[in-house]
Amino acid sequence: MRLVLSPWIFGFVVFTAGPMLLSLYYSFTHYDLISSPRWIGLDNYRYMIGKLTLNGQPNQGDPYFGTAVRNTIWIIVVGLPLRIVFAIATAMLLTRPKRGVNGYRTLFFMPSMAPTVGASLVFVYLFNPVTGPINQFLGHLGINGPLWFFDPTWAKPALVVLGLWGIGDAIVLYLAGLLNVPRDLYEAISVEGANAWQRFRYVTFPMLTPVIFFTLIIGIIDGFQYFDQAYVSATTTGNGVGSPQNSLLFYSVWLYEQAFTYFHMGYAAAMAWILFIATMVLTAILLLTSRRWVHYGGGLS
Amino acid sequence: MRRKRFLLAVANHSVLIGVSALFMFPIIYMFFTAVQSNDQALTGSIWPHPFVWSNFKTVFDEINVWRYLWNTFLYAGLSTVGVVCSCVPVAYAFSRIDWRGRNIVFLLVLSTLMLPTQVTSIPLYILWAKQFHEWTGIQFIGTLKPLIIPSFFGDAFSIFLLRQFFLTIPKELTDAIRVDGGGHLQVLWRVIIPLAKPAIVAVALFNFIYAWNDFYGPLVYLASNQDAQTLSVALSSFRSLHHVDWNLTMAAALIFMLPVIVIFFLAQRVFIEGITLTGVKG
Structure with a gap:
């Protein structure tokens, strides 16, 4: 032993x-x-x-700590719900056809395995304000696309899109969850004359709550440590870490700079511990409230 | 009725093909840009005219791709061997042996999943740079060692995934060998490992791809030594250091991503089962 x-x-x-x-x-x-x-x-x-x-x-203190905290909260509060909604919607689309589901699932899942450094480079190119296909497409629609990674307002939304590209692992989880919902539950509620929304609201959604709970916790833990995409896209545009105008200065990026650029090891360690405590507190809150909204049973354990 | 069903299927597949196209678009675009000429890559048009296949050769001339590939392969390969060798016995102890405090210690394993990398990476960097270096006389910073060595001492996620799978193996199978007087090593070797092959392969592949893609670890330990860098770190500075040409950047990114894409398509079932095992049945 x-x-x-x-x-x-x-x-x-x-x-x-x-x-x-x-x-x-x-x-x-x-x-x-x-x-x-x-x-x-x-x-x-x-x-x-x-x-x-x-x-x-x-002493006026760390001038960028607040910025880093706000950016990190932004990417979690905006990015995470979008991830969950898109993953559920795509997974529900996947339950409809009788054939070919595995093929689609493979294609949706693949990007989530792609290296973040490579994906970030590609998206900086796709979001290029002048030559990138996204703004060219918007141009055809008569929309003057934003400067994306060169505009402090639009840099984070571009990263959210990059994040949505990688929701394949969540899609796989939700699909497995959806396929686990017992058929007779749908039949029972249909007999009572429920419409599509009511079927989702009273059967699908409750049955998916364990998976939503899991993706929420993972999403928050990962969100606090959001680093690769922000670091690579900011340095690739050529204006340095955090750019444009510190809009991509996330908590972990600032922590990394403190530790390995300025060698403020003590301060970086303090930032790391605050990060750890915040992660634990939020996870604990989710765990405590989970009893109210997470339904266990019926195929999901 | 049949006509309606047919139209519904067409509608479903059209939507799904559209969504698939969105998911595949970045990769297709990356590929086409990689084989465009320097000038064309600045225009944003998609179809290469002409196809400049020599871009890949240019990337190999520009930076030492073979070395970065080898470093990345060493990190991914050796840490995978380490994780599999160290986690299978631990997962066995957490699923098949009864001992006092097992559940509490297992909770401890799970709680380390919540621990941000940043908390341990700062003191670990200092330890590798100072104490471990002084005690052993070995240079760690600027080498792959700090990335590979810890994987030989267990990894929480892999222990968790393997334990979940081991628990699904019927107890009668292992009890039979125990009754015949076989030790734990025999049970592990003759029953658990053969039956848990899918889970072990999943753990190995997840770790290989995780290490292949890893950016934060190599950035912390290898940024100072260009010869030891992995593809992720080399690529992140490729555009600013070597070239402003997007076609070459995309070609380099493609060289980096290709092994992952190939492994994924060869073993996609393993990944999907692994994800489902840890997520839904938690």
Whole structure:
């Protein structure tokens, strides 16, 4: 028993639990990798929220922390519901034909496996304001397309579209969920004269809630760590990390910059812990409220 | 009636073909741009005129693609071997052996799934750069080692997926060998592994593709050493460092994505079953 588990226990201590505690310790220090860590108490956390006093002078704090938090909340609040709605809608389309479902499912699923770096490069090209096909298409409709990755208002929506391209894994889950709904439930409600919307509202939706719950939790955990697409698209347009005008400066991007560009290891560790706590609190809230709206049973366990 | 059913099928398939076209459009567009001339790639027209197949050769001349491919393959291949070897026994212990505290420890495994990479990546970077380096005398930063070594000590998602599958194997099958006096190693080797092949293949493929695509890890550890970089990091700076030409950027992106696309189409059933296993039956 011990023999079987010992490599995992070693790995857990050295690569997970140990580093977790270390990063908690670093979050109370000033550490630039050159001189040894210096204990500064809660100063990193005070700097984060702009409540730091240095040598008797009030310090304005991290000027971009708020921006990074707002951008991250934006991408989750706008992106995640759209992902779920589109995934359910596409999965429902997939339940209609009698043949060819597997072929379509394969095509929808594939982009979610594509490397984020490659996908981001392609989408920066697709969203090119002048030569990109998206604005050319809008031009044919007589719409003057926005500057997308060059406009702080439209850069995040472009990333949402990139995110929707990769909803294949969610589609597969919802399709499996839909195929698990017992036929007789639909027959029963149809006998009572329910229309299509009522069938969705009172049968399909409740039966899908476990999958919605799962994709919500995964979506929030991933959303807080949103990095690859934002980093690659901002650097590819040539205006640097976070550009345009810090509209793509997400929490994890700013954390990465603090740690590995400025080597503010202590401050970055403090940001990481706040990220961790936020993830846990939101997951806990979802778990606690899940009893009210998540229906378990009837084929889904 | 039959006519109505036929029209309905036509309507369903038209909608689905339209949606499929939307999903495939970026990849098709990427391919066509990759074989356009420099000038044409700036016009935004889609059909290559002429087809410039030599763009791929230009990319290979421009950057050391073979080296990046090899580095990416090493990272993906070795970490996959590590994850499979380390997670199968642990998943077995969590599904087939009864021991005190099993459920609590399993919850601990699950909770590490919630732990943001950022929390551990900062101290781990410091450990690899300082302590681990001083204790062993080995240079870790700028090499693939910090990316590969941890996978030999278990991975929470893989343990979870394998455990879910092992639980579906009937207990009678394993009990039979236990009654005959066989040890856990025999049960694992003769019953669990042969029966769980689909799940093990799924774990291996998920890890291979995860590592192949991984950007954050290689960016943290390899950005300082160009010779050790994987394709994801090399590609992310390709456009700004080497070329402003979009056709070459798309050709490079295609070289990077092609192995993933091929593996996906060869083994798509495995991926779909793996996703369904972890998501719905959780």
